[in-house]
Each structure stands twice: as structure tokens, then as C-alpha cells.
Amino acid sequence: MSHINNPMEIFKLLNGSNCRECNENTCLAFAVAVFKEKKPIHGCPYLEKEVIDRYEGAVEKPNTVDEYKAKAIEALKQKISLIDLSEAAKRLGARFADNKLTLKVFGKNFSVDTKGNLSSEIHINAYMVVPVLNHILNGSGKSPDGNWITFRELTGGSSRYAHFQQRCEKPLKRVADTYTGLFKDMLEIFDGKQIVSHIDSDISIVLHPLPLFPIMVCYWKPEDGLESSLHIYFDSASDDNLDIESNYTMNEGIALMFEKIALRHGG
Numbered sequence: 001m002s003h004i005n006n007p008m009e010i011f012k013l014l015n016g017s018n019c020r021e022c023n024e025n026t027c028l029a030f031a032v033a034v035f036k037e038k039k040p041i042h043g044c045p046y047l048e049k050e051v052i053d054r055y056e057g058a059v060e061k062p063n064t065v066d067e068y069k070a071k072a073i074e075a076l077k078q079k080i081s082l083i084d085l086s087e088a089a090k091r092l093g094a095r096f097a098d099n100k101l102t103l104k105v106f107g108k109n110f111s112v113d114t115k116g117n118l119s120s121e122i123h124i125n126a127y128m129v130v131p132v133l134n135h136i137l138n139g140s141g142k143s144p145d146g147n148w149i150t151f152r153e154l155t156g157g158s159s160r161y162a163h164f165q166q167r168c169e170k171p172l173k174r175v176a177d178t179y180t181g182l183f184k185d186m187l188e189i190f191d192g193k194q195i196v197s198h199i200d201s202d203i204s205i206v207l208h209p210l211p212l213f214p215i216m217v218c219y220w221k222p223e224d225g226l227e228s229s230l231h232i233y234f235d236s237a238s239d240d241n242l243d244i245e246s247n248y249t250m251n252e253g254i255a256l257m258f259e260k261i262a263l264r265h266g267g
């Protein structure tokens, strides 16, 4: 049986006609209802039996992942409480005041104190907290050098690239394909800056999940029978500031955030 981790994975199986035979107003609403286990996937009469057999009951329960991440966060907070946070702030070009290190996550303040307690101007989930704490613990503070490279070119990236495409680039591409205007707005909500890059994409936006860890999201619209495509690029100094696992986790979190916003506002 295949596993379903988010509503967009169900949405992409549907024909997108919004015919309402499932008693939902849109295919997207049906996908959300299936994901929340309020409707069975066979509620759409247009799905092939083979697809229904593959996906019936396939919604992944997030508890195990949540528990795993909660444990990882507790372990990282413990480590934070053992380091010199003022030294870490100097190393990373962050601010240290009132026993708190503060840096910007997507342009908003994120603080951790000497006991490992977190506070933030924005809601950030475990997908963000784990990489941010790893960055505070292990980031070298090397400044971005403006050379953009692929995930595959980062240390340890090639063996994880297939997963990265599946869990990070493809979900973002689906959001961009379905709601191109909203996708652009969302990048801007996250303090993204549209740039003209040497990569000849229709949309190129730089985001700063962390001040020393910029990412560039490039989207090519479908054209002349060619499929759309989306790729995420990294500064070549990224390896010095975030390990590959944290990088992967952060991008997975970004893709999930975009999917959630698209589902809430894009229908």
C-alpha cells in the first residue's frame, strides 16, 4: 500500500473537474476530507479501482514523526543549554541580549535562551526548529558567496536527492502549478525577494530561512507542450552552516507550509 503524507498527494490523483459528485465543492476539498479521514478515497467515482486499492486507508498517521521530532527538539535544547550562546551569536552574526540569542527566520525574530527555551514572532513548527537549533549549535558562520548550486552538489546531497525531489521540490511544484499567483505571493509573505538570476526561470525568488542560509526557488511555467518544473538552489557556503539532514528537514517543512497555505487560501 502507498502512504499518503499530505492532501496534495491525494489531490494529484483526482481529475480536477470539480464535478461535485463526491458531495464536495471541489476536488481539493475532497482531497482534504480524505486526508482528514472524513471521506473514503473511493468517494470519487472517477478513480480507477487500481488507484483506490493502492491508496485506500493509506493516510499516514503523523504521531510517530511528531514524537520523533519532539524528542529531537528536547535533545537539541539540552545541548543548547550547555554551550556559550553569546559565543554562538558572535559566530553566526546573531544578537545576544538578556541571555537570549536572537536570529531571523524568514526575516522574523526567533530566540533561544541559555536554558534552551524558544520564542518566536512567527509560528514555527518542528520542521523549522530542528534545523535552526542545529544551525546555532554547529553553523560555522561563513557568509554566503552568491554561487548557487543544486541539492545534489551539497555534501551528502546526491544520495538524498531522490527523497528531496519527492518531498520538497515536487510538492512545491504542485502548489506552483495549481496556484501560480498565490505561490508567488506566498514567497513574498515569507520575505522572499524576486531576483533576476542567470537561471532563465519564469519566477526566481530568494528566501532566507536563516540569514546565512538563503535558498533560491526557480519555477518554469509549462510552455509549448513542455511540463512545468521547479528547482531549489543553495548557496555554495550552505554546507558550512547547515548539515544535509537539517537542510532536507527545513525544505520539507517549507513545502508543507506552502501546501497548507495553498489549501487554506487557494481553493
Ligand code: SF4
Pocket: 014, 015, 016, 017, 018, 019, 020, 021, 022, 023, 024, 025, 026, 027, 030, 043, 044, 045, 046
Ligand atoms: S467526484 Fe472526484 S472529480 Fe468530481 S469533484 Fe469530487 S473528487 Fe473531483
